[in-house]
Amino acid sequence: MRRYFGRKLLTYSITFFVAATIDWMIPRFMPGDPVASLVAKQAGLSSAGATALVQYYNDLFGFQKPIIVQFFDFWAKLLQGDLGLSVYGHGRPVVESIMGALPFTLALLVPAILLSWWAGNSFGAMAARRKWMDNAVLPIGYILTATPYMWLGIVLAFVLGFSLRIFPMSGGYGFNLEPTLSWEFFTDLVAHWIMPFASLFLVMFGGWAIGMRNMVIYELESDYSRYLEALGAPQGLVRKYAFRNAMLPQITGLALQLGVIIGGQLVTEIVFAYPGIGSLLFNAIKSEDYFLLQGIFLFIIIGTLVANFMVDVAYVIVDPRTRVGMRGGTA
């Protein structure tokens, strides 16, 4: 077990080092000078003002140091949890921007992933054993899973937000409120959360439901199920075994899907101007804030690696064959 996780951790560490290094390199090898662009955006500066600002920013961001020193500075700071300064925030720490956005993203992502996975698998498994449900779940699932996140978001925003005005169209909470622990704020928060959550949930739900339905049907057709049936085992027991076996590819699928889900999350946040990492990334791209971009990517890299690791752990718990394999046996 220790060797298994040791090897996994080593792989993840190497992946992280390479990804972070590439992440650091990209902004530095982009054409142009971020400080020049920052100053160029300040129309109406006097020439003395522009000169002073260039000097100030160069000092602030440490651009005057040799590139190799900048690289070691980056790692030294990174290990202390410092992702540097946002160019567009004029020296605001990147970590501060990300931490402000992260709770919103997690509040969308975690329930959307877990609930859709759970609901999708449940519905899929049910559909596999009831004809009338299968007829409903299959086409709906195909339509949902084929829908781009962004498009579903726009449709929801237009119908429920713009035309019917049931839910607010954009933002994380009303601009008329300050975050407090009050009922009013909480309900407002939920009202703003529902549409982006729903658009993520529905698309993912469709995918899981179809996957599970197909897997369960496949397992029910397999030899061990037939053998159990032939032995006269009750239907419930057969289904239980089929369900358990069908779960395994779904867990692997979850790990593989994480990157795609995060991508969908980003566009969904942009559609609803939901103040999470996706909107932050969008703004960072718009303002060409490479340091904020670099920080966000680093965060996504870490998040994806951590989530993958968690799925690895879950797999060991759920699938006894992995445990056997670790001890050197064969299933």
Add this chain to the structure above:
Amino acid sequence: MEMGKSRVIALLAVASIVATACSSSSGSASPAASTGPAASAPVASAPVASTAAASPVPGASPTANIDTTVYPRAQTLYTSGKQWGAPSTWNPLDPNAAMGVVGLQYETLFLYDPLKDVYTPWLAQSGTWDSAKTTYTIKVRSGVKWSDGTALTADDVAFTIAMAKNPVVGSNLWTTGGVTAADATDASTVVVKFTNPAYQEWAQWIYQNAIVPKAIFTAQNTADLFKFTNANGVGTGPYLFKRSSDVSMVWVKNPNWWATAALQLNVQPQYIVDIVNSSNNVALGQLIQGGLDLDNNYLPGIAQVVAGGYGITTYFAGAPYMLPGNTAVLVPNTLKKPLDDPAFRKALAMSINVDDIVVKDYGNVVSKADPTGLLPIFSKYVDTAQRDSLGVSFNTAKAKSALAAAGYKTGADGFVTNKDGSAIKLNLEVPDGWSDWMAAENLIAASAKLSGININPTHPDFNTVVADRNRVDATTPPKFDLIINNDVQVGNTPWTWYDYVFRQPLQVGAAENRNFESYSNKDAWALVQKLDMTPIEDLATMKTLSSQLQKIQLTDMPIIPLWYNGAWSQVNNSVWTNWPSDKGNQVIPATWNGYWQMNSILMLTQIKAVAKP
């Protein structure tokens, strides 16, 4: 088992929402706020705290509205347009200060009305030159209080002027500006002494630069001045800092604002919530649904929205809808062939159909620029007779004959060639994603093609455009052929425009922001300097010098004026009405830095709440 799992998930969902609520409350009112306005400052420096403690606010407490966590719609003004990212600094000396820091919170000595060319005393009671015009005496208005309760004095004003010596502030007041001394001679008088005063720039300084409290800024007046972000600072203006998040910031009305008693001016909104810019569709949705009262973004197709019956209006009811905000110009690289030839540049100017851009690209929300490039507010400086005889306009036939007359022959592909026979292909660069300019460059290329000029429209990212535009050093020509630029904003003097066109010596490097075309003309630069040294009252001399500069510009065509970009502004009338318009309150309805003190602050005293609170 299934039950247990779902319970865990539900718990997770609730927990993450609560986490959201707790972590996003940067700068929200803390219980300490009730003891004094400065006490709750997240970055309260020692002087702030001690000033507040030493002098409690007399009379009504300005914290009356500070504790509110819900802003009633009828008392709240929602704005957007200035912030392209989370508000990060409230230091009024930093050019990137958050929306309203100068104007709503900190104030200037004068207001300037660019539409009528009038200076209004604001924190100053008066400002006068002596007869020799080398000493300027400022009488500071009495009865003005900082929001910590202390009085504004001549010391604060003299200190603010002296701060311009700090290189970080980036002012030439004490160098080419001509200031030699600024002393408070008594509690309400500041005497500023000059040698060779740059009158035009001084007139700009007195309305553009905010006066800061000496007690707080003395300790900050170092090389690290901009690291002082000054949230919840102490100002004199009609609003106080309330809170700020990544997506918005909130100002709350200062009940003790001096102008209410002194000038009978009363700002109407109790709260101003400024929303950080998001995408166009979100902004348009907010505006139409009434979630946004004033939007200062360029929204494509706004003419249809105005006509659509949503209660959205603009400054003018019809075209061009917006007041002009700046001039978009085509900048040729005059160090490269064939753009080094004035005859070629003139033919290029004649080949561009700007009317087409105005109609097809902008849907008439902009208007064609005067050949002199001067904004309409400077029309009194335009020598119209000279302009009509020297200025060029769109005419394909004339452009063709001008090219032929200048010796540019047409090649086999229908495009003119250099005089040595080599092909001409001019790259026109605009930043990627600037959709209106990207459409414009295509129209420019199509129009120039009819005259035989080969323009290749490109749209690299903004950083590349800046890198190609800036001169690396004094001898290497910059990389670009043609760019579009609109850096000169509305202001008090045509000098700014001519400084932009003719600036000498050529700047190099990241700080370059004048004379992108690298046009060197010593006579023109001498005239620009002379204009700067002309008192603002001497209109005759200003006109004469402007006319001479226009002659050079129209003859040599160092840059090609295209259209007037609008001071983009659209308002919703459902909660607030009586907005600025050509029919009524004639001020620019803008929230950008630099505009509040150009009379836009008066807009807040003019608008009316539709519903009584």
